[in-house]
Amino acid sequence: MNCQRVQKALSDYSDGLLTPTKTEEIREHLVSCVPCRARCQSFQNMLSGLHTLPPIAPSTDFDLRLQRRLHEISAERSPRKHSNWLTPLYRVLIPSMVGLVLLISAAAYLSYHPQQLTLPSVANSVRLDPEENPHRVMEQPGQTQSQPLLADFLSSQDVQPSESTNYVLYTVSYDNNGALVGF
Amino acid sequence: MIPDLDDELMQRCQAGDIQAFDELVTRHRVSLLSFASRVVGDRETAEDLVQETFIRMFRAIPRYKVGKAKFTTWMYRILSNLCKNELRNRGRRSQIVTKSPPENGQNDYQQIISRIPAAASSHPDCQLERKELHAMIEQAISELPPKYRIPLALRDIQDLSYEEIAKIVKIPMGTVKSRINRARQTLQERLKPYLEAET
Ligand SMILES: [Zn+2]
Numbered sequence: 001m002n003c004q005r006v007q008k009a010l011s012d013y014s015d016g017l018l019t020p021t022k023t024e025e026i027r028e029h030l031v032s033c034v035p036c037r038a039r040c041q042s043f044q045n046m047l048s049g050l051h052t053l054p055p056i057a058p059s060t061d062f063d064l065r066l067q068r069r070l071h072e073i074s075a076e077r078s079p080r081k082h083s084n085w086l087t088p089l090y091r092v093l094i095p096s097m098v099g100l101v102l103l104i105s106a107a108a109y110l111s112y113h114p115q116q117l118t119l120p121s122v123a124n125s126v127r128l129d130p131e132e133n134p135h136r137v138m139e140q141p142g143q144t145q146s147q148p149l150l151a152d153f154l155s156s157q158d159v160q161p162s163e164s165t166n167y168v169l170y171t172v173s174y175d176n177n178g179a180l181v182g183f
Numbered sequence: 184m185i186p187d188l189d190d191e192l193m194q195r196c197q198a199g200d201i202q203a204f205d206e207l208v209t210r211h212r213v214s215l216l217s218f219a220s221r222v223v224g225d226r227e228t229a230e231d232l233v234q235e236t237f238i239r240m241f242r243a244i245p246r247y248k249v250g251k252a253k254f255t256t257w258m259y260r261i262l263s264n265l266c267k268n269e270l271r272n273r274g275r276r277s278q279i280v281t282k283s284p285p286e287n288g289q290n291d292y293q294q295i296i297s298r299i300p301a302a303a304s305s306h307p308d309c310q311l312e313r314k315e316l317h318a319m320i321e322q323a324i325s326e327l328p329p330k331y332r333i334p335l336a337l338r339d340i341q342d343l344s345y346e347e348i349a350k351i352v353k354i355p356m357g358t359v360k361s362r363i364n365r366a367r368q369t370l371q372e373r374l375k376p377y378l379e380a381e382t
Contacts, residue, residue, distance in 0.1 A: 011364035017345070039371075042378040046371050049316050049378075050339035056217045059230060066208065066234050070241050 001025045006036050010043045189254035196244045204244070208237055211255075214341060215262055222266045222336050223273075224325035232269060236262040252350070259341070259351045263333050270329040316377060323373045327366055334359055335366035 006029050012018050013026050030037050189210070195203035215236060219229035239261050247257075324332060337348045345363075349356045371378065 008364070008368075011367045012360065015345075017360065038379065042375065043367070043371055045378045046320070046367065046374060047339060049313070049320050049374075050335075050370075051342070052313070053217070053221065053317055053320065053340055055213050056220045056226065056229075058212050058216055058233070062212065062230060062234070063208070066237055069234065069238055070204070073238065073241060 001029050003029075003033060003036050006030070006033070007039055010040055013040075014043065014047060190249045193244065193247050193254065194249055197247070204241060207240070211258060212237075215258070218259070218336050218341050219262060219266055221321055221324050221340055222263075222329075222332050223269050224321070228269060232262060232265045235265055253347065255343075256347055256350045259337065259343070259347075260353075263337070263351055266333060267329060270332075316374075319374060319377060320370065323370050326373075327369060331362050331366035331369070334362045335370075338363050339367075 006026055009018065009022070009026060013023065016023075018026070030040055189207065192203045192207050192210075196207070212233060215233045216226075216229055219232050220226045223229050223232065236258065240258065324335065327335065333352060334348050337343045337351060338345070343351070345356055345359050348363075349359045352359070354362075
């Protein structure tokens with residue numbers, strides 16, 4: 001086998017696609033021919049470079065972008081059948097919107113009723129299951145706000161208020177792992 | 184085995200399982216993105232193409248026939264076609280935009296090569312950093328004609344068999360082999376000084 005044929009066969013040779021006879025012919029040639037051996041080595045280096053190209057991770061908003069589009073497709077295709085798809089998104093977005101409305105209402109209420117209402121206080125740092133309800137009551141000592149709203153909210157969550165601290169109701173969002181992602 | 188699990192997940196999707204498609208996305212997004220990025224040469228476009236691939240797969244859930252073809256063959260066929268269209272459209276766009284050659288007459292690959300310190304090529308024992316080699320390999324791939332680029336990436340980046348590649352790109356096995364051979368020879372030729380420095 002001549003050098004040119006060996007070089008042309010390197011790709012198939014590397015992938016084990018040649019017959020045993022041809023493979024043996026190439027092997028013999030490589031033992032005796034220095035330039036072909038160097039070329040074979042350089043070919044192997046290139047393959048190894050290709051095989052070790054690092055994997056590329058998607059950007060941070062990849063999943064959210066995809067979920068949004070899939071949700072649109074589900075909705076247009078069969079709203080009832082697929083309405084449960086992508087529930088984590090619902091769990092964060094819908095209650096957050098509801099909470100925002102409540103917060104705006106509270107601000108409006110306070111501006112018309114400047115006297116503060118006393119709340120039977122609540123336990124320090126109430127933590128609710130973010131999967132079930134992406135709201136938390138967060139302690140903010142020294143402030144009192146919109147207490148009927150907070151009291152209603154706490155009672156709706158079966159949280160027992162206590163006497164010692166004033167609290168403010170925030171609306172917060174969590175990702176699927178319960179990590180805070182924004183107010 | 185991977186294909187069985189993919190088919191199982193598709194069956195769960197068909198039964199309305201809300202988590203199964205998320206699992207498919209999680210399983211394949213990195214390899215699809217790694218493939219598409221090298222084929223189209225930029226990550227942002229690659230992400231869009233991978234998103235579109237998942238969307239097409241999602242739309243096809245009701246008519247997907249489990250066991251008819253290998254799941255990954257189907258998946259890579261969708262993405263390969265999207266990549267091919269992207270490159271074709273880009274070819275048309277660039278024909279319109281750039282009618283004159285680059286100022287210094289060098290292509291991108293030659294420009295990268297020229298930025299590598301001379302020592303890397305003049306001293307045989309000076310090993311080129313693998314990272315730099317990877318960057319040059321990516322650049323050299325992006326300069327291959329599209330018909331060579333896709334089979335090469337499927338074989339040498341995704342590690343798929345010749346048989347599966349033939350099914351994905353819908354060309355005969357012999358043609359797959361010769362295109363991969365040609366693509367590898369071209370890459371080797373272009374990267375020659377650096378591959379030899381690696382030894
Ligand atoms: Zn020889």
